[in-house]
Every structure is written in C-alpha cells, then in structure tokens.
Amino acid sequence: MSKLSAPRRIPDPPAVPPPSRCRTYAELHWIEGEIEHWIRFGAEVENVIVSRRTRIVGFDAGTLFALVRWSSNDYGTTASRIDIVRAPTADEGYTTLPFVRPGGDSLLSVRGWPKVQIVLRAIDAIEALSIDPGEVAPDYWRHLHNRIAAGQSPRDYSRARHSVWLLRRRLLS
Template sequence: MNASASLAENAAPATPLPALSALAGQAGNVPLTRVSLAYVEPRFKLYLRFGEPARTLRLDRWRRCAVFLPRAMFCRVRWQANDYGTIRWQLMVMQAATPLDAMQRIPGVQPGARLLLHTEGDANVRAVLERIDAIEALGIAPIDVSPAYWRTLGNRLAARSPLPDYTAERHAAWLAGKALP
C-alpha cells in the first residue's frame, strides 16, 4: 500500500506549471472539481491513491483540497481508526464531470463526480489496491485505465465474483477505441 507515498505527494505545496496554465485557461469556463483530503495521525486519513490534481491547496495542518479539471480520474481512500483498530476502509474511483455530464453528489467532492467504483471493508479495499498496484506494475498509469474496467471491478466486488485483471491488451483496445471518431 502506498498510503505514505500518497500523503507525501499530496503534501507538496508546489504545483507544476503546465497544470497552472491549464487551470488559468479553464477556470472561467468550466466548473472544477474540488476534493477534500485530511490527515490526523493515528485516527483518520483521507487521501488520493492516484490522480493528478491541477492544484492542491493546503487549508491547514491537517486538511488539503485537490482541484481537478473535467474528465480527470482519481481515487480517494478513507481510513478511520479508534482505540481498538481500524473501523472503516472506503475506496472510491471517480471521474470529474464536465458541465453537461450527470454526476453524483459525494461527501467531500464538490460539486460532485461520476462514481466509477465504490467499495468498503478491509478485504475489498485491499483487493482493489492490489489491482491498482498490478496496473502500475504493467507501466500503465491508473488514470489512463478504461472507466468501464473500474465499473466492472466494482460490480464484480458487489457480486462476490472473481475480479478481472487489467491487461496490456485490454488497455490497447481501450486506447484504440478512444482514438476512433
């Protein structure tokens, strides 16, 4: 699990210059998606597992806000504990919506997003994190994965069916279909 790597990545105050120019050019035309992130050391972590925010705003010592351009894909993980151990694991893979898209209202995501995968529980979240690690091991960025794969993964988890692997062939087919007019 890359929780510490994700938190360190989100803690970086600097924003890449291309993202700032894209953000400046788009800010007046389209609504941006704002995602709340938080980190309170032994009790609560709300972090991005993957995704490339156009900007990350540091609100205070514990809270941040990641801003995404339309159609950007990202994964947010929520982990909560009490004195006796973990009490909640939640993972959501979402896509920032365009102004004409239907979107779902999700706590901590303003104004909302297209929910591609939602799972809760230790075993399900670990299974999805393993799939994300396997995708990265293939040299494919999880933000470039087909939205249909995330939906299929979520449906298979809900049905308790065997989980599909994301292969290089499946990715090539997705890219080829995306290139068609």
C-alpha cells in the same frame, strides 16, 4: 411610416464555467492514526493547503482519481473506503460523494478493508504494467466494482485491453 422593432436582447451566458475550467475538488484530512484521506492516483491540477491537517486538491474535467478514506478509534479501524471517480464536465450529471465537490461519476465504491485491499492490489497490478491507473478504461473500474460486489474474482487489466481502450477513446473524441 415604418415600424421600429424592439431591440433584441442577447441572452446572458450560462453561469456554469466553461468545460476547460470546470474542476472537481476532493477534501483530504490527515490526523495520524485517526482519520486519513488520500489520493491513490489521479492528476492533481490544484492543491490548496487549508491547515496542517487539511488540504483540497482539484482535478480537471474527465480526470479519473481514487480517493481512499480510513478512520479508527481506540478499538481499531472503524471505516475504510475507496472511491474511483471521474471528474464531470460542466454539462454532465454527477453523483454527490462525501468530501468531493461538487461530485463525480462514481466508477467504483467499495467499503471494508478486505475489499479495499482487492482494489489496491488491482491498482498495483496496473502500475506494474507501466500503465497509469488514471488512464485505465472507466469500464474496467465498473467491472471491478461489480465483481467485488458479487463476491467474484475480477478479470485482470491487460496491455491488450488498454490498447483497445486507447483506440476507442481516440475514436470517440
């Protein structure tokens, strides 16, 4: 007499969406002269208007974006901040950040208007080279963050450095 084996159960697929459909969302608020959040760079793939003063933008996994947050009251600026974030894939860990869901790989996080201005000038200099800041090597944003934190001048991003990054990215993919 042959023994019948119990039917094998096929495990359910993971609850996480596939990496190609994984998105990171940034919530943007705009109340003129009080609270202003905006995206300085980054390829938005989704844009949802929640109200006249709030919208949510989505970024695909791997996308770099810069979120600028500024607020003030009757006495002047109370907070200014810029975060440069890489949207994570479904299987990567991430850091939670205010107004970013679920979070991201934080490459640069700077507070205070003088420091934010240094980052904005660096972004402008990169754009002057006709390079999309969203395509810049993530290591450069970490370098910029660390040099600002140490109170030192950051090195400029160059076309040569960008070419090396593009070659490295091609080799890693």
